[in-house]
Amino acid sequence: MVGINRRSRYIAHAILILGILVVAFPIFYTFVASTQSLQTILRPPLPLLPGDRFWDNYTTAIFGGIGRIGGVGVDTLLFNTTVVALGIAIGKIVISILSAFAIVFFRFPFRMFFFWAIFITLMLPVEVRIMPTYKVMVDLGLIDTYTGLTLPLMASATATLLFRQFFLTIPGELVEAARVDGAGPWRFFKDILLPLSRTNIAALFVIMFIYGWTQYLWPLLVTNRNDMNTIVIALRKMVSFADADTEWHLVMVTCMLAIAPPVLVVLLMQRWFVRGLVETEK
Incomplete structure (x- = not known):
């Protein structure tokens, strides 16, 4: 044996x-x-x-700088992509946790209607929403801006659902104890819900950071200037149909630098990420 x-x-x-x-x-x-x-x-x-x-x-x-992308250096591309990834990850978490908090712990008219309206957006293909969203960005003058790159991608029905399901597991006795102790909604959220949600937040942050880092279609639409490109868009521009016209050594450098930040985030937050996915007892 x-x-x-x-x-x-x-x-x-x-x-x-x-x-x-x-x-x-x-x-x-x-x-x-x-x-x-x-x-x-x-x-x-x-x-x-x-x-x-x-x-x-x-x-x-x-x-x-790299010639095929207007002499822009990879440092600018990394900065743009970091801003986009952090903006999307933090924005999704903030919006989702606040909306889930309102849906679970507050009683107001059409509460479940609003939840299902958020949830139904999961059924809409990206192609259905992307052109109206682009039109709004053009009308607001947000093309080639960090706001235009991040704001439309911040809302997340998936994260709202995950936080809502977790908040439903919070014992009612804990809510009553906080109310008896004189804790208002903001104090209850800040002192009780946030500490209990830290592993969920960490897991979602890793997932959303990588989601934002690898975005291609939306940054391709809302950026015209080379200095506002993300690193994924720049990599596509650097590759020519003819091998002789492509600076492959610089392409490979850009690939390595594009891989490094997501890997670093996963390594640094690995323990919290795994706990957030598998932990069942809160």
Whole structure:
């Protein structure tokens, strides 16, 4: 029995290591390409070891600017994308937790109607909503602005539903105890609900940050200036149909820099993220 368990453990670890290699090899290959010269990349096969152009390539991409996107540096692209990702993540959480708080703990006319109106928006395809939303952004003069990039993507029916379901598990005795203690709605929300919701907030923040970081269609519509592009849009612009016209070494640098922030967020918030997804006892 011990031998069988040990063999099963070895097989499981071997499969896990194989899966990690399959996932990690393209990322490693991209990193290797980001340290090579353009001539080396265009002349296959590409070496499997990093080259000697790491500092030159990364310095050029970050501070020198990239010709195909109007000489904008990756530092500007990273700043734009960070603003968009943080704005969407924080905005979604704030709007969703406040709307769920109002729906669960307040009694007002058409309360469930408003909840189902929010929920039904999940059934509307993005293509149905995107043109009217774009028209509103144009009328308000929000094209090529951070507000135009983030505001239409802040509302989230999914996050509202998740917070509502969690708030419904709050014991009624806790609400009554807070009321007897003289806690008003804002104090109850700030001192009781927010601390209890921190793991849910952390999990949603990670998901929404990655959602905002990888946005393509909406930033493509509402940005015309190169210096307002997100890093995903810039990557598409950097790639030409002809290999000789594409600065592949800078493309690979941009890819590596685009991967780093979401990975860093996941690593830093991994414990809270997992707890927020699997924790059942509050």
